[in-house]
Amino acid sequence: MAKYISETLQTPVAYECDVLVAGGGIAGVSAAVAAARQGSKVILLEKQFLLGGLATAGLITIYLPLCDGKGHQVSFGLAEELFRLSIQYGYEAKYPSAWLEEQSKEGTAQDRQKQRFEVRFNAQLFAIAMEQLLKKEGVTILYGTAVCGVQVEKDKIASLIIENKSGRSAVKAKSVVDTTGDADICMMAGEAIELFEGQNALAAWYYSAGEKGFDLNMLGVIDISDEENDGTMIKLIPKTFQGVDAMELSEMVQNAHDAILDDFRKKRMQDETLLPTTFATIPQVRMTRRLSGKYTMTLQDERREFEDSIGIISNWKKRGPVYEIPFSALHGTKIKNLITAGRSISAQDSMWDVTRVIPACAVTGEAAGTAAAMTDDFEALDVAELQGRLEKAGVKLFIKSLEM
Ligand SMILES: Cc1cc2nc3c(=O)[nH]c(=O)nc-3n(C[C@H](O)[C@H](O)[C@H](O)COP(=O)(O)OP(=O)(O)OC[C@H]3O[C@@H](n4cnc5c(N)ncnc54)[C@H](O)[C@@H]3O)c2cc1C
Known part of the structure; x- marks a missing residue:
């Protein structure tokens, strides 16, 4: 080519x-x-x-x-x-x-x-x-x-x-x-x-609505202060992303969608009414x-x-x-x-x-x-x-x- x-x-x-x-x-x-x-x-x-x-x-x-x-x-x-x-x-x-x-x-x-x-x-x-x-x-x-x-x-x-x-x-x-x-x-x-x-860890934030109402699900590492960080933040996947390559960004977004689906399925077992309402429509890159x-x-x-x-x-x-x-x-x-x-x-x-x-x-x-x-x-x-x-x-x- x-x-x-x-x-x-x-x-x-x-x-x-x-x-x-x-x-x-x-x-x-x-x-x-x-x-x-x-x-x-x-x-x-x-x-x-x-x-x-x-x-x-x-x-x-x-x-x-x-x-x-x-x-x-x-x-x-x-x-x-x-x-x-x-x-x-x-x-x-x-x-x-x-x-x-x-x-x-x-x-x-x-x-x-x-x-x-x-x-x-x-x-x-x-x-x-x-x-x-x-x-x-x-x-x-x-x-x-x-x-x-x-x-x-x-x-x-x-x-x-x-x-x-x-x-x-x-x-x-x-x-x-x-x-x-x-x-x-x-x-x-x-x-x-x-x-x-340092590259970007995967984040996969989405909103959902269910029995408990409307909720923001912040999957992946989140930006909370040191005093609020109770150590429960988990990296969704080991891979990190630079964020300036089209193919890499597309892969990152697909990984985020997979993580959202996984999370939703788990939560759905506890709440039959749960539905995702919105997910991020641009890649969640920090730096x-x-x-x-x-x-x-x-x-x-x-x-x-x-x-x-x-x-x-x-x-x-x-x-x-x-x-x-x-x-x-x-x-x-x-x-x-x-x-x-x-x-x-x-x-x-x-x-x-x-x-x-x-x-x-x-x-x-x-x-x-x-x-x-x-x-x-x-x-x-x-x-x-x-x-x-x-x-x-x-x-x-x-x-x-x-x-x-
Ligand atoms: C997972 C995650 C969690 C975060 N948590 C927080 C938090 O809790 N609170 C907080 O304050 N900040 C948080 N941040 C950081 C914050 O959200 C962003 O850094 C900030 O909003 C960036 O604003 P910006 O205007 O610099 O850039 P962006 O928000 O990235 O805006 C850039 C805009 O330019 C457009 N654009 C890009 N390229 C082009 C182009 N070539 N032509 C035309 N348009 C283009 C894009 O579509 C976009 O709308 C978080 C970030 C991430 C990823």
């Missing part, structure tokens, strides 16, 4: 915008909202037909904490706005009354130390609420659209090649936010990238490929002061540690008008495990979108001006500015 075929392509330019956001997960939604609020013409491309990525299509319905586990909120701005939006039409579990009911007896400092500022939302309601928000902000959403290539001219992305129901076409943008989760655009554009060496940025975060960055901080996150695994995220972890040095956010920012393995979760994706998404509205050269951006705009939007940038 021949290794390559040659195609002759004449690609029509279908769309133009100021800021192109590739991927509509939590990071992409945050970036698109932030850029639109700065007055940019924004297009968001999403290969699924719903927003939220892993958080909705992937059934990861736990919005991990906005607080440090010691009673202090650390993530603000869109991280908090999306948190509240996720439960605007109802929540599933873990309602953080001590944080959301200001006037209640529960809302005391002591209660906030015990109860973390997290919640379990409903995937479908959150996806629709995010879509409504984007429409309100004037973002153009293009669903069913996968970015399959980029055209780089000198050191900038001039256009992105997309494929959707209308065929193959190009989008021209001044700046590009890579929120594909897997740094797809960074990879396509030739920006420096790294793969996650795959990321930017190797101008700065790469590590766990040693705990409480470190960064002059170019764009927001603060906590550590979902334990109470106490907090981190400022430097702007320089969001962009590289090769492609000037490309920035990333979400689970593909520049962070080393154990820190990557901290920066990949939902609140951190919102924090980095908001910063990336705001920056993308300001420039087509991220290395040359006036970071103080970016910080001013983020603060104006309600983001807290420095740990020392928190009341702790």
